[in-house]
Structures are given as structure tokens and as C-alpha cells.
Amino acid sequence: MSAHHEMSFWQKYVFSTDHKVIGMQYMFTGMIMALIGGYMSYAFRMQLAFPGHEVPLFGLVTFAKYSALSTNHGTIMIFWVAMPVLIAALGNFLIPLMIGCDDMVFPRVNRLSYQIFLLSAIILLISLALPGGGFGGAWTSYPPLSVEQQYNLTPYANFLWLLAVALEIVAFLLGGINFITTVMNARAPGMKMFDIPIVVWMIVIASILFMASVGPLVAGSVMLMMDQTIGTGFFDASRGGDPILWQHLFWFFGHPEVYVVLLPAMGIVAEIITTFSRKKMFGYKTVFYTTVATAIISFFVWAHHQFVAGIDPRMANIFTVTTMIISIPIAEMVFVYIATLWGGSIRLTTPMLFALSFLASFLMGGVTGIFLGATGADIFLHDTYFVIAHFHYTFFPIAIIAVFAAIYYWFPKMFGRMMNETLGQIHFWGTFISFNLIFLPLFYSGLAGTHRRIADYRGFPELYPHPNATEILPSQWAQDMQVIATYAMLVLIAFQIVFLVNFFWSLFKGKKAEANPWQANSLEWQAPSPPPHGNFPPDNMPTVYRGPYEYSVPGRELDYWPQNEPPAATA
Amino acid sequence: MIGLMDFILPQASTSATQVDFLIELIFVIVGVWFILAEGVLFYLIFRFRKKEGVKAQYITGEKHEENKWVHIPHNLILVFDVIIIIFAIKIWYGVKQHLPAPDETIRVIGQQWAWTFVHPGKDKILGTDDDVAKVDELRLKVGTTYHFQLTSKDVLHSFSIPAFRLKQDAIPGRIITGWFKPTKTGEYDFQCAEICGIGHGIMQAKVFVENEADHNKWLEGQKEHIVLPDFFPAAPMNPTIAAAPN
Structure with missing residues (x-):
């Protein structure tokens, strides 16, 4: 990487092997997919609030379209937004900078990873436009519905959807290998294991978790594709197969996957709350060990998605115990984060507001998970809107709030310009309040017995009041809750325009950023903003002398102490 | 509480x-x-x-x-x-x-996109000539302990009565036995709770919990008799475990 000669546009931005460019490719692809996924939720939420009416800018949401929209909304938001932005974009951009090296150890594997990812996104989008429409069998794709065309009525999309997901997984396996190898082998001299910033650890552990859990899903996907195309019967009960087998293979991956996206988000929050409270992380090793514990336990909880799916009811008892146990390391991690604020000097900048609101809202996602992990309560709550509200209280903070925190925080490093703080604060309050107004009401809908994936509740008298009704039952408020949620979603979407304006305006017109605008310690802030190809001057690569969270060290005049500052040079 | x-x-x-x-x-x-x-x-x-x-x-x-x-x-x-x-x-x-001893047993069959309920009829025994099969209509007697035998003809469905707080997926190729005991008369919604294709949302049924007199009056009015689907075995599954897999 020593020769930095002039490159053409294509070499520089399209076929680049530079980790920062690949990170940006992932980020912009993820942002475009987020807009598509958000548009889908707009269409089906409008249908839920005003069933049977034409949706402006979409048209009539038929049952087939409703299923395709909700299925692909979930798939896109998890596989094409949360994964690429949290792991691939931030992992690629941050890891070499934060551990003080010039690039990933396998730059071409890195480029291949993005190209496969892009291909998978294109296949998914094509599948939506083919005859029969997009796949509508839910993001879990349970057979026999996902196998038999006569049942799902989407002759092309059921196969292409699966192919896209499988390719996306290949892309992240390649990326994950790179992250783990780079962090283990290419750290700056002096950077010991416990000097690695927490966000880097989180991305590495998430990558290991992903690699260890995804094998059964890849095997299952191949089996499902063979069932679809060449007529095998792995999941066909009439030929000796078992549809429940897919559920095990899927959720054995699907539950660790939750932590795969959660951990990088927790890492981002750790970096931001330490920087903006000028505090050392409260118990770095506690965070590390609870992360490892969470990752291990997450392999033993998958069947809590299947309590009422027809598994042996005795097995449910085991999984309710493991599921309750996993609440302990996660809760401990959140306590550590909260404890970090004690004695700090807190600056409520936009990234800090997003990071703190991540903690506040993720707490809600965590405690509502207890209802679903408790077998007895899950008998009723399984597959209701309570589940939807619960996992959006985890995934929205992860994939949206933490990502906004990261963008506001690292934007100066990524593009060398500052984002506008006032617009940032407006965007924060608009997003945070409307997000809560979308999903708090849906807890109520779930408790009233509203089940998921149904396009029109007018056929259920318990949930939808008759037009001439004089008395409205409490369970019929479920429909009012859907209306509130839809209005709140419109407000949420409106506030994202503020973000887009701020983002693109700042990209070209923002105030020039210095190298270390937040006065943070970790190595990425010691590189120029934006870092050139190769990140650090080749003759002056950083050497590390201390951990990343040495803020407000007694006896120092400055309240920060960069990791690469030699001990002799006291400020 | x-x-x-x-x-x-x-x-x-x-x-x-x-x-x-x-x-x-x-x-x-x-x-x-x-x-x-x-x-x-x-x-x-x-x-x-x-x-x-x-x-x-x-x-x-x-x-x-x-x-x-x-x-x-x-x-x-x-x-x-x-x-x-x-x-x-x-x-x-x-x-x-735990599966308490039943007073009556019903059969529930899901298919795209309707539910078939087989009531045992006046003799309270399934598989006899006076069984009453109904589409999207389940009639129950209050205070009676029911077993249900649940299966599906095509894809996964899910038997869910929110007012009973009860849910169980229906799986093709398996018969899952469970139980419930209605305690309050009234009309309740019955939803399919597992995505089963584009008609998932219309796969709704009504549950009528009636007192004994009303229930018997309804039974009197039922003239049609049906032949049970042949994929049901003659004997019920392992009776001690509600949802034992095959």
C-alpha cells in the first residue's frame, strides 16, 4: 500500500480496495435500501390504519402486496440495512483506523465482499418486480409455504428471495474473516488486547458469532432451494421430511443474529458516551466479558421463537431458562454504560443524544423481551403486535438510532466536514419522539390480541369496531393504536428529510473539520480528516501507549490522552 | 392480579x-x-x-x-x-x-384459507355418524374440558383464540393434541396466527361459547353428517404430552 499514485474515478470509487471507500459503498447502499424498506413500511402501515383505501404514492395494498411488503421490509431492514451499515460499513471504515494500520489484511476479499453484497441487493429488488410480485412468506420463510408455488403464488420471488439472502450471507462471511484477521494481526505496535476500543471488539465478536451461527442457515437455505427447484423433500412431511427442521436451522442463526447487530451498536454507544462524558469506561473488562458471555449464551436460546410451533412442550422449559439467563449479561452491560455517566462532564451533542436515547429505548426492548421469553406468557403473545413492538424497540435503536449516533459522530472523520448541530438536534427529537409514538401503542394492540401479518382487521369484531357501534370495547382500541402508529410514522419519515438535508449539505458545504474535533482518544482521530489512502503518514504510523478511554486522568491538564501520545510528552 | x-x-x-x-x-x-x-x-x-x-x-x-x-x-x-x-x-x-381428561374432543383442520371444525355430536364421540363439521364456526359448551386434535392440509397455520389466550401451530403431517376449557359464554374471534399465504388475513373463524341448552338446540338443528378426512389415524396421539412430535 506504499505507492499512492493518482487513480481514475473508477479505480478510486467503484473498484477500490481501500477499506474506507468500501465502507462508504456499504453505507450508501445501506442508506438506499433503508429508504426502500422505509417506503415499504409506509405503504403497509397506511393500509393498517386505513384499510382498503388507496395509499398515496403507492396505490391499493392488496393482500398479496401486503405480504410482499411486510416480508421484504423485514428482510431488507435486517440483511440489507442493519448488517451492512453496522458491521460492514462501520467495521470497514473504523477497524483499520482504530487499530492504527493502513488497510484490511485482505483488501481484495473486501472488495469481493461488497460486490457480492451489491449483487444480492440487486437480485432482491428484481424479485419484487417479477410476475407474481415479491415473496410474501415472512422473513422467516417457513416451509411448506416458502417451497410450494401452489401455496405462495410467487413463482420466481420465493427462489430469488432465498438466493439473495444466501449471497448476502456469503458477502458477510468474507467481510467477517477480514475483520477478525485484521484485528488479530495488524494492530499498531503497543496495542494490547485490552487496549482495543470496545467498538472494534464488538464488531470482531459479532463477526465470530455470525460465522459460527450461519452454517446451519446456509445448509438449510440450500436444502430449501433444492426443495423448491429439484423436488427434494427435506421439509415436506408427506415425503418423510419435517417443516419444523427449517425453523430450527433458521432460528439457530436467527437468534445469534440479533446479537450480531446489537453488539456493534453497543460498541458505538460505548465510544460516544465515553467521549462526551469525558469518562473512562466503567469496567472495560466487565463489558468485554459480558459481551463474550452474551455471545455464548445466544447459541442456546433459539427455540424461544418456537414455543408454540409444535416442538415438544418439555423442551420449552429448557429454553425459557436459557432465555431468562441471557437477560443477565445484557442487563449488566446496560448498567455499566449507565454507571459510566456517573461523575462525568456530559455534553449533550447530537451523537451523545442519540447514544443516550439508544440506552433509554433499548431498555424498553430488553424488558419486554422477558414477556416473550417466559413460556406461559408467550402462549398468548407469540406472533402478536406485542412481538412487533418488542423487536422494533431493539432493532430500531440498533439499526437506526445507533447508526445515526455513529454517522453524527464519525461524519467529520469520514468526510472532513462537520454536520450542522442545530439540524442534528431537530432531527434527534423528531426521530426519538415519533419512534416511541409508533411502537408504544403497538404493545397495546398486541395485548388486545392483534396478530401479525394480517392486512385487514375489519373481519375481527374484537379488534375493529363496527361502523355503527355505539360502544367501543377496550380491545377495539387496537385499531386506534394502529392509526396513532401510522401518523407517528409519517412524522418520523418527515424528520428524516432534515437528516438528508443536513447530511448532503454538510458533505459539500459543512464547516471544515479538524483531525480531532471531539477531543477523543482513539487512533482514528489522530489521522487527518478525511484520512488519505493509507490512513496515516507511512513514515509515522502510530504506536500505542495506553487504553482508549483515558479521559480526565488526574494530574493532566487536558481531559483526554490520545492512545498514541508518548508518555514523556505531557501536555 | x-x-x-x-x-x-x-x-x-x-x-x-x-x-x-x-x-x-x-x-x-x-x-x-x-x-x-x-x-x-x-x-x-x-x-x-x-x-x-x-x-x-x-x-x-x-x-x-x-x-x-x-x-x-x-x-x-x-x-x-x-x-x-x-x-x-x-x-x-x-x-x-399437562393434559387433563377431556369431556369431549374436537378436530381442527387448517387449510388455505379456512378452518374446519369437527364437533363430536350428541354421542360426544368423534368418528361416528353424528359428527358435525363446520367451516369457520366452532361451537363450544361453557365449563366443558375439550381436547383438540389439530392438523393442517397444506402449509403451517396457527390455532389462536385471543380470548382463551391460547395458541398452537398446525403442522401438515402431524396431529397435535391440546386442551382448553371455556369459562364464559359469548362470541369470540379465532385468528390464524401463522402466515399461510395471501389469504392469511381472511382465515378467520368464530367461536361460540354457549350454555348447555343453547348448545344442544344448535346440535338438534344439524342434519348433515360428514366423513372424516382420511389422514387422521383412528387412535389419538400420545395422550400425556400435549404437543408431542411424531
Whole structure:
């Protein structure tokens, strides 16, 4: 990487092997997919609030379209937004900078990873436009519905959807290998294991978790594709197969996957709350060990998605115990984060507001998970809107709030310009309040017995009041809750325009950023903003002398102490 | 316990009261934790706002007197987890694992996109000439313990009666036996709770819980007799386990 000669546009931005460019490719692809996924939720939420009416800018949401929209909304938001932005974009951009090296150890594997990812996104989008429409069998794709065309009525999309997901997984396996190898082998001299910033650890552990859990899903996907195309019967009960087998293979991956996206988000929050409270992380090793514990336990909880799916009811008892146990390391991690604020000097900048609101809202996602992990309560709550509200209280903070925190925080490093703080604060309050107004009401809908994936509740008298009704039952408020949620979603979407304006305006017109605008310690802030190809001057690569969270060290005049500052040079 | 669930949706079976007790118990426990944790979070944010001339403290969080602030709540959570686990398993056992002796047995068959309910008829025995099969209409007697034998003809479906707080997926190739006991007369919704294709939303049925006199009057009016689907075996499945796999 020593020769930095002039490159053409294509070499520089399209076929680049530079980790920062690949990170940006992932980020912009993820942002475009987020807009598509958000548009889908707009269409089906409008249908839920005003069933049977034409949706402006979409048209009539038929049952087939409703299923395709909700299925692909979930798939896109998890596989094409949360994964690429949290792991691939931030992992690629941050890891070499934060551990003080010039690039990933396998730059071409890195480029291949993005190209496969892009291909998978294109296949998914094509599948939506083919005859029969997009796949509508839910993001879990349970057979026999996902196998038999006569049942799902989407002759092309059921196969292409699966192919896209499988390719996306290949892309992240390649990326994950790179992250783990780079962090283990290419750290700056002096950077010991416990000097690695927490966000880097989180991305590495998430990558290991992903690699260890995804094998059964890849095997299952191949089996499902063979069932679809060449007529095998792995999941066909009439030929000796078992549809429940897919559920095990899927959720054995699907539950660790939750932590795969959660951990990088927790890492981002750790970096931001330490920087903006000028505090050392409260118990770095506690965070590390609870992360490892969470990752291990997450392999033993998958069947809590299947309590009422027809598994042996005795097995449910085991999984309710493991599921309750996993609440302990996660809760401990959140306590550590909260404890970090004690004695700090807190600056409520936009990234800090997003990071703190991540903690506040993720707490809600965590405690509502207890209802679903408790077998007895899950008998009723399984597959209701309570589940939807619960996992959006985890995934929205992860994939949206933490990502906004990261963008506001690292934007100066990524593009060398500052984002506008006032617009940032407006965007924060608009997003945070409307997000809560979308999903708090849906807890109520779930408790009233509203089940998921149904396009029109007018056929259920318990949930939808008759037009001439004089008395409205409490369970019929479920429909009012859907209306509130839809209005709140419109407000949420409106506030994202503020973000887009701020983002693109700042990209070209923002105030020039210095190298270390937040006065943070970790190595990425010691590189120029934006870092050139190769990140650090080749003759002056950083050497590390201390951990990343040495803020407000007694006896120092400055309240920060960069990791690469030699001990002799006291400020 | 606090009547929250009963207010939102009537409790119309024995399992409904059980499940609601657990939901309300968890609601109280995690509600207190949630308010405490949010309270501490917001207190710290306001208490330690940046002030001119005040430097942040240097705390590693690795000394014993520091990390007790994390370890004490950690141990408390463990205690509350055990309480929740005990009640969750107790209620799960009663609703799903233990199968009380039935007064009557019904069959429930899901297919795209309708439910078939086979009532045993006046002789209370399934598989006889006076069985009554109904599409999207289930008629039950209040206070009677029912077994249901649940299966599907095509894809996964799910048998869900919100007012009974009861749910069980239907799987092609398997017959899953479960039970419920209605306790309150009325008309209730029956939803399919597992995505089963584009007609998932119209796969709805009605449950009528009636007193004995009304139920018998309805039975009198039923003239048609049906032949049971041939994929049901003559004998029911393992009777001790509600949802035993094949």
C-alpha cells in the first residue's frame, strides 16, 4: 500500500480496495435500501390504519402486496440495512483506523465482499418486480409455504428471495474473516488486547458469532432451494421430511443474529458516551466479558421463537431458562454504560443524544423481551403486535438510532466536514419522539390480541369496531393504536428529510473539520480528516501507549490522552 | 392480579386467567426495573451535565467498591429471573404440557384459507355418524374440558383464540393434541396466527361459547353428517404430552 499514485474515478470509487471507500459503498447502499424498506413500511402501515383505501404514492395494498411488503421490509431492514451499515460499513471504515494500520489484511476479499453484497441487493429488488410480485412468506420463510408455488403464488420471488439472502450471507462471511484477521494481526505496535476500543471488539465478536451461527442457515437455505427447484423433500412431511427442521436451522442463526447487530451498536454507544462524558469506561473488562458471555449464551436460546410451533412442550422449559439467563449479561452491560455517566462532564451533542436515547429505548426492548421469553406468557403473545413492538424497540435503536449516533459522530472523520448541530438536534427529537409514538401503542394492540401479518382487521369484531357501534370495547382500541402508529410514522419519515438535508449539505458545504474535533482518544482521530489512502503518514504510523478511554486522568491538564501520545510528552 | 388484561380483552377460558396472571406478574416486576433504570439514567444525565471548571472524575469501575453498583443489581436480576422462570414453567406446564381428561374432543383442520371444525355430536364421540363439521364456526359448551386434535392440509397455520389466550401451530403431517376449557359464554374471534399465504388475513373463524341448552338446540338443528378426512389415524396421539412430535 506504499505507492499512492493518482487513480481514475473508477479505480478510486467503484473498484477500490481501500477499506474506507468500501465502507462508504456499504453505507450508501445501506442508506438506499433503508429508504426502500422505509417506503415499504409506509405503504403497509397506511393500509393498517386505513384499510382498503388507496395509499398515496403507492396505490391499493392488496393482500398479496401486503405480504410482499411486510416480508421484504423485514428482510431488507435486517440483511440489507442493519448488517451492512453496522458491521460492514462501520467495521470497514473504523477497524483499520482504530487499530492504527493502513488497510484490511485482505483488501481484495473486501472488495469481493461488497460486490457480492451489491449483487444480492440487486437480485432482491428484481424479485419484487417479477410476475407474481415479491415473496410474501415472512422473513422467516417457513416451509411448506416458502417451497410450494401452489401455496405462495410467487413463482420466481420465493427462489430469488432465498438466493439473495444466501449471497448476502456469503458477502458477510468474507467481510467477517477480514475483520477478525485484521484485528488479530495488524494492530499498531503497543496495542494490547485490552487496549482495543470496545467498538472494534464488538464488531470482531459479532463477526465470530455470525460465522459460527450461519452454517446451519446456509445448509438449510440450500436444502430449501433444492426443495423448491429439484423436488427434494427435506421439509415436506408427506415425503418423510419435517417443516419444523427449517425453523430450527433458521432460528439457530436467527437468534445469534440479533446479537450480531446489537453488539456493534453497543460498541458505538460505548465510544460516544465515553467521549462526551469525558469518562473512562466503567469496567472495560466487565463489558468485554459480558459481551463474550452474551455471545455464548445466544447459541442456546433459539427455540424461544418456537414455543408454540409444535416442538415438544418439555423442551420449552429448557429454553425459557436459557432465555431468562441471557437477560443477565445484557442487563449488566446496560448498567455499566449507565454507571459510566456517573461523575462525568456530559455534553449533550447530537451523537451523545442519540447514544443516550439508544440506552433509554433499548431498555424498553430488553424488558419486554422477558414477556416473550417466559413460556406461559408467550402462549398468548407469540406472533402478536406485542412481538412487533418488542423487536422494533431493539432493532430500531440498533439499526437506526445507533447508526445515526455513529454517522453524527464519525461524519467529520469520514468526510472532513462537520454536520450542522442545530439540524442534528431537530432531527434527534423528531426521530426519538415519533419512534416511541409508533411502537408504544403497538404493545397495546398486541395485548388486545392483534396478530401479525394480517392486512385487514375489519373481519375481527374484537379488534375493529363496527361502523355503527355505539360502544367501543377496550380491545377495539387496537385499531386506534394502529392509526396513532401510522401518523407517528409519517412524522418520523418527515424528520428524516432534515437528516438528508443536513447530511448532503454538510458533505459539500459543512464547516471544515479538524483531525480531532471531539477531543477523543482513539487512533482514528489522530489521522487527518478525511484520512488519505493509507490512513496515516507511512513514515509515522502510530504506536500505542495506553487504553482508549483515558479521559480526565488526574494530574493532566487536558481531559483526554490520545492512545498514541508518548508518555514523556505531557501536555 | 391487577385486572389489566381482563380489562383489555375478556378472559374466556381457564388458561386465560393463568396466562394473564403471568403477564401481569412480569409487568409489575419489569415495570419497576424499567422505571428504576430509566430514572437513574435520566438523573445521571441531568446531575452530571457539563459545568465550567468542573472536571470529570477518573473511575475505572474495576475496584470492588465501584463495581458493586453493577454486581448488586446483577444479583437482584438473577433472583427475579428465577421467580419469573418458576411461574412461567408452572403455567406452561398447566396449559401445554399437562393434559387433563377431556369431556369431549374436537378436530381442527387448517387449510388455505379456512378452518374446519369437527364437533363430536350428541354421542360426544368423534368418528361416528353424528359428527358435525363446520367451516369457520366452532361451537363450544361453557365449563366443558375439550381436547383438540389439530392438523393442517397444506402449509403451517396457527390455532389462536385471543380470548382463551391460547395458541398452537398446525403442522401438515402431524396431529397435535391440546386442551382448553371455556369459562364464559359469548362470541369470540379465532385468528390464524401463522402466515399461510395471501389469504392469511381472511382465515378467520368464530367461536361460540354457549350454555348447555343453547348448545344442544344448535346440535338438534344439524342434519348433515360428514366423513372424516382420511389422514387422521383412528387412535389419538400420545395422550400425556400435549404437543408431542411424531
